[in-house]
Amino acid sequence: MPESYAAVMAADGSENPPWKDLPDSTPSVLVVDDSEFFADMMASEIENGSSFETISCYDGETALEKIERNDIACIVSDYRMDPVDGIELLETVRDEYGAIPFIILTGQGGEEVAIEAIRLGATDYVTKEMIIEGEEFSLLLNRIEQSVNHTMAQTELARRKELIETQRDNLEFLNEVLRHDIRNDLQIISAYADRLEDHVDQAGRADLETIQQSTDNAIELTKTTDKVAEIMLRQEVDRQAVSIRDIITEEIETIRAADPNATVEVVGEIPDVEVLAGQMIDAVFRNLLKNAVQHNDKREPEITVSATEQEEVLEVRVADNGPGISEELQQSIFGKGERGLESEGTGIGLHLVATLVDDYDGDVRIEDNDPEGSVFVVELQLADA
Template identity: 45%
Template sequence: MEFQTVEQYRALIDHSTDVIVLFDKTGVIQFASPAVETMLGYDPNELIGEQAFSLIHPDDREQAVEAFNQIVGAPSQSTKKQEHRLRHADGSWVWAESVTTNRTESDIEGFVINTREITERKRNEKQLEKRTEQLEALNRVVRHDIRNDMSVILGWGEQLQKHVTDEGQDALDRVLRKSRHVIELTEISRDFVESLVSDDTTEVKPVDLQQYIKTELAAVRESYPNAQFDVSGDISDVSVRANEMLSSVFRNLFENAVQHNNEETPVITVTYVDRDETVRVRIADNGPGIPDEQKEQIFGKGKRGLDSSGSGIGLYLVHTLTDQFGGDVWVEDNDPKGAVFIVELQKAE
C-alpha cells in the first residue's frame, strides 16, 4: 500500500505511538507529533522553537550530540539506536530509544527523530542486574565458604575411620556420605549460577562431543567404582553446538543414574545415535525407572520449577543448559527395567 495524500501521512503520524520530531540544522524543533504528550506530557506546539538536545539528560547529551554530528552532511544516513533519558513536563526523566535520520536534502529539509519509551525495559534491566549481582555473591559463598568448610569436615571424618569402633562405623559412614553429597551439591549449584550469570554461557560454539563424554565417564568411574559404565558402539567424533558447560550436563546425568539406582551393581550404558542435523546421547540405567507422571517434573519443567519431585536441582540444571544450547533432554523407559535419559544436541555447521 502506498500513501497518496498528505492526509494519509498525517493520519499515520497522528496515530503512531512513537514520537516523531523534526528539527533543523541548528537543532531547533520544527514539529512534534501528538504522541509526545503521552510520553513526555508536553503539548506538541509547546516544543516548537525549543532546542531538541535540551530535553536530553545532561549525562546522556554528549553521546547524543556525537551521534548526531556523525550524520550531519550525510543525507539519508541514520544514527544507531540511542538510549537516553528525556525530561518529562513534570520534571522527571523518561528513558527513551531514538534514531535520528538526516532528511535535509528531501522535502522535509531537516532531521527526523523517531523515539519510543523504554522506561519499563530499563527498570527490568536494573532489577536483573541487581539479581545477577546477588546470584554472583551467592555463588562465591557456595563455591568458597560452604565447599571449603565441607571439605575440611570430610577430611577430618576420613581420618577418623581408623579410630572408630564397629559400633560407630555406621554413623561415620553416614557423615562421610552426607559430606560428599553436600560438596556435590555445591558443585551443581555453582554450575547452575554460572549458567545464569556468566557471559560464556550465552555463547554457543562448536565443541567436541566425544571429549566431554569420555572426560566425564572417566571422572564418574573413579567416583563410583562399584558402578559399571559401558559404551555401546562408538561415540563419533562430531562437533555439537554447546560450550564448556556441556560437561555439567553429562556429569549430572551419569551421577544421577548411579545415585538413584537400587541395584547392588548399577549398570549404566551410553549409546550414541547420529541423526541428520542432531545427535542423541542415550544414558540407560538398570534402576527402578521413573513413573510416567514424573517424567516431566523431574526436570523442573512447567510451573513447579525447582519444587518438582524427582532428582532435584541437578536435572533442572541439565534441562536449563540443553535448552540454552538449542537442544533438548527427556526420559523414557528402559527395557526390561530402568530409565533412559536422552540428550539431543544440534550438530555444529
C-alpha cells in the same frame, strides 16, 4: 506531603514505580500560562477530554510549588511568561524532576523556540494560536496521553533494569559465599571425616560413611549450583563446535572411580564428532551419570551409555536399571526444584541438564528402559550439519 509523580520521574526514573502504583495518588496535568483565562480554559478542556485531572497556575514559580506538592503526570506550559519563562521552567524541571513529560506552547512562527525547547528536553510542542482556534486541541490531548504513557513505560523499564542488576549483584555475592565459604567448610569436614576412619569402631563406621557420603554430595551440589549461577549470570549463550567423545569418556571414567559398586558400560563406540555446545557441556553428562547412580535402588547400579549419529544430530543415551520414572514425572522432572524417586536432593542437577541442552538448541527426554529402569536421551546438533 504526598510523594509526587514528578519525584517518581526524577533522575533516570529508576528508583520508584510509576504514579499508578502510588497509594491514594491521582495524576494531574499542570497547565502553566500567565493568562489566567487561557490557563483555566485549557485545564478545563484537558480534564473534560482526557482521563487526567488538571491544575492551573499563572507563573513559573508557582508551577514549581505545584510540582512539589502534587502528583504531576505532565506539564503543559506557555513559553512567554514573567519572571520565569517556559524555557527556564523546563530547565528547572529537568534538573530537579528528570523525565516528567513537558509540552511547551509556542506562538505563531515559534519554530526556533520549539527547537530550543526540544534540545533542552521538552517532550513535544504545540502552537498556541491553533489551540485557540480549536484546530490542534485534539492533537494536544493525544500528545499528552502519548507522552505520559511513553514516560511511564520508560520509567518502568528503567526500574526493572535496575532490579535485574540488583538481583545479579545479589546472585554473584551468594555464589561467592557458596563457592568459597560453604564449600571450604564442607571440604574441611570431609578431610576430618577421612582422618577418623582409623579411630572409629565397627559400630560407628556406618555413621561415618553417611557423614562422608553426605558431605561429598553437598560439595557436588555446590559445584552444580555454581554452574547454574554461571548460566543465570552470563550475558550471551556460549555455543560453538565441541568434540564430544573425549568429554563423555572422561565423565564415564570419573563416575566409575567415584562409585566402585556401579557398573558403567559403553555400548558400541562413541562417534568422534563435533556438536554445537559450550564449555559446560560436560555438566550435562556428569549430572545424567550421577543421577543414574545416586537414584538407583539396586545395590550394584548398572549404567549403559551409547551414542549414534543421525541426520543432523548426535543422540546420546544413558540407561540405568533403577526403579524407573513414571510418565507423569517424566513431564516435570527437569523443572527447577523438582524431585523424583523419593529423592532427598534438590533436583537442580537435572534442571541444569535441561537448561544447557535447551541453550544448545538440543533436546533431552526420558524413555522407559527394558526390562527396568529409565533412559535419558540427549540430542545435540552436529556442528557440520
